[in-house]
Amino acid sequence: xxxSPRAPDRRRxxxxxxxxxxxxxxxxxxxxxxxxxxxxxxxxLLLKGLWNSWILTLVAVAIGLPVGIVLAIxxxxxxxxxxxxxxxxxxxxxxxxxxxxxxxxxFAVPSLTGTRIPSWPxxxxxxxxxxxxxxxxxxxxxxxxxxxxxxxxxxxxxxxxGQVLAHIVIPQALRTIIPALVSHIVMMFKITSLIYIVGITxxxxxxxxxxxxxxxxxxxxxxxAAGYFVCCYALSCAVRRFDKEAARLA
Amino acid sequence: xxxxxxxxxxxxxxxxxxxxxxxxxxxxIGAFVIGVALGxxxxxxxxxxxxxxxxxxxxxxxxxxxxxxxxxxFVLGWEGWESAVVGLAIHQSAYICDAVxxxxxxxxxxxxxxxxxxxxxxLEVFRYVLLPQTWxxxxxxxxxxxxxxxxxxxxxxxxxxxxxxxxxxxIETDTFRGFEAATAVTAIYVVLAFAIAGATAWFERKVARx
Numbered sequence: 151x152x153x154s155p156r157a158p159d160r161r162r163x164x165x166x167x168x169x170x171x172x173x174x175x176x177x178x179x180x181x182x183x184x185x186x187x188x189x190x191x192x193x194x195l196l197l198k199g200l201w202n203s204w205i206l207t208l209v210a211v212a213i214g215l216p217v218g219i220v221l222a223i224x225x226x227x228x229x230x231x232x233x234x235x236x237x238x239x240x241x242x243x244x245x246x247x248x249x250x251x252x253x254x255x256x257f258a259v260p261s262l263t264g265t266r267i268p269s270w271p272x273x274x275x276x277x278x279x280x281x282x283x284x285x286x287x288x289x290x291x292x293x294x295x296x297x298x299x300x301x302x303x304x305x306x307x308x309x310x311x312g313q314v315l316a317h318i319v320i321p322q323a324l325r326t327i328i329p330a331l332v333s334h335i336v337m338m339f340k341i342t343s344l345i346y347i348v349g350i351t352x353x354x355x356x357x358x359x360x361x362x363x364x365x366x367x368x369x370x371x372x373x374x375a376a377g378y379f380v381c382c383y384a385l386s387c388a389v390r391r392f393d394k395e396a397a398r399l400a
Numbered sequence: 401x402x403x404x405x406x407x408x409x410x411x412x413x414x415x416x417x418x419x420x421x422x423x424x425x426x427x428x429i430g431a432f433v434i435g436v437a438l439g440x441x442x443x444x445x446x447x448x449x450x451x452x453x454x455x456x457x458x459x460x461x462x463x464x465x466x467x468x469x470x471x472x473x474f475v476l477g478w479e480g481w482e483s484a485v486v487g488l489a490i491h492q493s494a495y496i497c498d499a500v501x502x503x504x505x506x507x508x509x510x511x512x513x514x515x516x517x518x519x520x521x522x523l524e525v526f527r528y529v530l531l532p533q534t535w536x537x538x539x540x541x542x543x544x545x546x547x548x549x550x551x552x553x554x555x556x557x558x559x560x561x562x563x564x565x566x567x568x569x570x571i572e573t574d575t576f577r578g579f580e581a582a583t584a585v586t587a588i589y590v591v592l593a594f595a596i597a598g599a600t601a602w603f604e605r606k607v608a609r610x
Contacts, residue, residue, distance in 0.1 A: 166451055245547070245593035246586050247554035249565055257572050258582035262401070340464035344555065354466065367475045375463050375471070382462035 181372060188366045189373055192356075199356030200377055206352060207339045209274055214281025214338075215331075221286035222293055223315065236286075243283035249344050252276040256348045269348040277345070281338055288330045292323035332389040336382045343378075353377055405577040406584050409567070413581075416567035417588055423484050423563060424550045424592070430489025431549055432542070435496025439538075442501050443526070453497065460494035466555045473559045484556035491552065492545050499541035503534030535607050543600040547593045554589075564588060 189196070225236045243251060255276035260266045267275070296319050304314040343354035351359065357374040361367055406413070442453045460468075469487035472478045478486070507530050515525040557566035568585040572578035 162447060165448075169448070242586075242590055245551075245590045247551040247565060247589060249554040249557070250568070250582065250586055250589060253565065253568060253572075253578070254582050254586070257569070257578040259579065261572065261576050261578035336462070340462075343464040343466050346466070346558065354464070358470070361474065371467070371471050371475050374467055378464060378467060379459065379462045383458065386458070386462060 184369045185366050186369050188364050188369055192360045195356050195360060199351050199353040202351060203342045203353040206273060206277055206342045206345060207335060210277035210281045210338055211335055213278040214285050217282035218285030219289050221282060222289035225290060226293055240283050240286050248280055248341050251280055252344055252347060269350050273345045273348050273350050280341060284334055288327050288334060289323060292327035293319060295326050296322050329389045329393045332385055336385045339382055401580060402577055403580055405575050405580050409571050412567045413584060416562060416564040419563040420553050423553045423556060426485045427488035428546045428549045430485060431492035431496055434489060434493035436500050438497040439500025443504050457494040457497055460491060465491040465552045466558060469556055469559060480559045480561045483559060484561050488549050488552055492549050495545045496542055499538040503538030504530060506537040507533045539600060539604050543597060547596050550592055550596060
């Protein structure tokens with residue numbers, strides 16, 4: 151049990167950094183004999199993959215967030231059947247493996263309609279569906295966190311339902327969900343790795359393809375893990391910053 | 401729509417279901433054991449140990465599950481099934497560790513201090529004061545993580561493990577009846593997810609009643 155709540159002093163920080171450096175040095179020593187030139191030669195494809203992963207993430211969130219807001223409002227404010235339908239769809243998508251959602255968009259629905267969807271629209275559509283379902287829940291949490299007093303006083307000053315939503319509820323809800331939103335962007339970034347099955351060269355697929363060609367799994371997978379870690383960790387750190395700011399403001 | 405395709409392939413789907421259930425159960429148990437152990441160790445006073453667990457959690461959480469499974473399969477050269485179970489267990493253990501830690505943090509520090517003041521040992525305080533109170537906070541998030549193990553188990557089809565999603569894809573390539581296969585498989589996943597949620601809700605009520 152942690153009995154000392156005081157912040158780590160400077161000596162501990164240095165010790166920690168020294169240990170981290172030692173660990174990295176040990177890792178570098180263990181890995182130094184592998185053919186790292188593979189990475190240099192494949193750098194353009196790796197960077198292209200990383201870029202595609204980011205694009206897919208951002209586009210999916212850019213489409214998924216507005217859709218998620220609409221779904222959240224419908225689930226809270228809609229007529230009873232609408233509410234039930236939205237709740238069912240969101241819960242089913244959230245309970246389905248993400249790979250299965252991609253499978254639905256890329257394989258299942260085309261097999262019914264008879265026309266194949268090209269891989270990029272399929273990737274963006276499936277990731278947006280996933281983002282919308284997860285973000286709908288995040289937004290719903292934010293909407294419910296807005297104090298009812300504010301809504302009531304909005305009505306009391308003569309605003310319509312739509313005005314209360316647009317000017318009072320949504321802006322405040324969005325502010326409270328920023329940390330959750332960013333951690334869902336991290337989640338979406340990790341999910342883009344599953345786009346592998348539709349054949350888009352994202353970061354993950356780039357590494358797998360290069361490895362099939364040159365068969366140097368150790369350097370390639372080290373770079374893969376490092377790449378994902380750096381991108382996601384940077385976002386996670388940003389979340390924590392936001393969280394602290396929000397805590398200070400509250 | 402040709403639902404008869406499901407009648408032809410029911411054995412494949414059943415086999416896929418069995419593999420998915422096995423991977424989920426073993427992966428879930430592994431994740432639970434590692435996660436709870438790390439979450440409890442995180443409460444020990446040692447500063448470096450705590451920071452090491454923090455580092456583990458950060459490292460695991462920021463890398464997609466599929467990367468871990470592929471690492472075990474292609475870099476370490478493990479069997480498909482082992483890579484699947486161990487990869488998923490390690491991946492979700494970090495989230496469960498976090499959930500357990502949140503449970504401990506939810507118990508007011510004064511309770512532990514009061515118990516020490518009464519002369520109870522650290523272990524006694526941990527076992528009888530802190531641990532029983534963590535479940536109400538951490539169990540819902542642990543449930544979610546177990547459902548995540550189920551959902552993430554679909555990615556092991558990429559290394560050729562023949563679970564449900566693999567079977568759906570197989571039926572699609574064999575017969576071009578992806579819609580029917582996807583409907584059946586998705587329904588199974590949703591039922592399994594709700595079953596996990598229901599089971600832990602039952603367990604939660606039991607724990608709460610005690």
